[in-house]
Amino acid sequence: xxxxxxxxxxxxxxxxxxxxxxxxxxxxxxxxxxxxxxxxxxxxxxxxxxxxxxxxxxxxxxxxxxxxxxxxxxxxxxxxxxxxxxxxxxxxxxxxxxxxxxxxxxxxxxxxxxxxxxxxxxxxxxxxxxxxxxxxxxxxxxxxxxxxxxxxxxxxxxxxxxxxxxxxxxxxxxxxxxxxxxxxxxxxxxxxxxxxxxxxxxxxxxxxxxx
Amino acid sequence: xxxxxxxxxxxxxxxxxxxxxxxxxxxxxxxxxxxxxxxxxxxxxxxxxxxxxxxxxxxxxxxxxxxxxxxxxxxxxxxxxxxxxxxxxxxxxxxxxxxxxxxxxxxxxxxxxxxxxxxxxxxxx
Numbered sequence: 001x002x003x004x005x006x007x008x009x010x011x012x013x014x015x016x017x018x019x020x021x022x023x024x025x026x027x028x029x030x031x032x033x034x035x036x037x038x039x040x041x042x043x044x045x046x047x048x049x050x051x052x053x054x055x056x057x058x059x060x061x062x063x064x065x066x067x068x069x070x071x072x073x074x075x076x077x078x079x080x081x082x083x084x085x086x087x088x089x090x091x092x093x094x095x096x097x098x099x100x101x102x103x104x105x106x107x108x109x110x111x112x113x114x115x116x117x118x119x120x121x122x123x124x125x126x127x128x129x130x131x132x133x134x135x136x137x138x139x140x141x142x143x144x145x146x147x148x149x150x151x152x153x154x155x156x157x158x159x160x161x162x163x164x165x166x167x168x169x170x171x172x173x174x175x176x177x178x179x180x181x182x183x184x185x186x187x188x189x190x191x192x193x194x195x196x197x198x199x200x201x202x203x204x205x206x207x208x209x210x211x
Numbered sequence: 212x213x214x215x216x217x218x219x220x221x222x223x224x225x226x227x228x229x230x231x232x233x234x235x236x237x238x239x240x241x242x243x244x245x246x247x248x249x250x251x252x253x254x255x256x257x258x259x260x261x262x263x264x265x266x267x268x269x270x271x272x273x274x275x276x277x278x279x280x281x282x283x284x285x286x287x288x289x290x291x292x293x294x295x296x297x298x299x300x301x302x303x304x305x306x307x308x309x310x311x312x313x314x315x316x317x318x319x320x321x322x323x324x325x326x327x328x329x330x331x332x333x334x335x336x
Contacts, residue, residue: 030234032311057284073284187284193256200254200277201261204313205237 003027003129015162018132027129032206043189047097047124092117111143134161253296
């Protein structure tokens, strides 16, 4: 969903208040680098579903009969999705950056994953424009293989604390199959690099001059 | 056991500048400066790589400019590397400056000592 002041998700008052607290680096309300309070400016994990909605780059998928693992290039993070037929446990583990995920194949070409137990506000944002999410968020991902070389991902979210109704955060996002010997370049957020970057670039670019 | 690797379709076909870490709020959009100077440092890292270079102004005093590119992973796919610059290299940088007036900006292209120009177009891994 574009951040242009027109396409806004269906915020509850609490959701809108959280959104207004966020000073994002992207979108129509974006601020210069050092004036942002995006958690990722400290190299915090993106969390989920932001890992799908922001910087979805080279993505490796491994599977065995019990689990599917998704390896994200951005910040070298991964998720594990249970595929052994289980439901969510009655008592979920403590909230996690990447939640608790259960997946199943609904037909020969569509894998559906549901995720709960997420961290949410204030540590995890929904996206780079500062849209928020709460710990009540439920996420459905549909990985649909259109043909041998093309997969589409659709992400639908439900969060009664911050949104009045479910909405589609990403619709049929296309991903192309690469050869299995493709070497994914490492991409890590190192706090010391971030500190140097902020001092040498972010602060002067934001009009902050430290003597 | 099968391993799949999926990649953003958009990441492959998009050849316009990618600035992964932040938006445009700090920049004087569309303004261009072309500055020739001497490289003092090339930091190859995330969330951006950045190049520092000394430029002499008209009065003869030296200003150290800091210009960023996208992150290392993006820049590899645009033909850049950790070894693109070394201290002492003479370069001509075309950049978009920030609005704050500080000597910082982001790289549009760089003319290297060997006469080659590096830009931001996708060239593959």
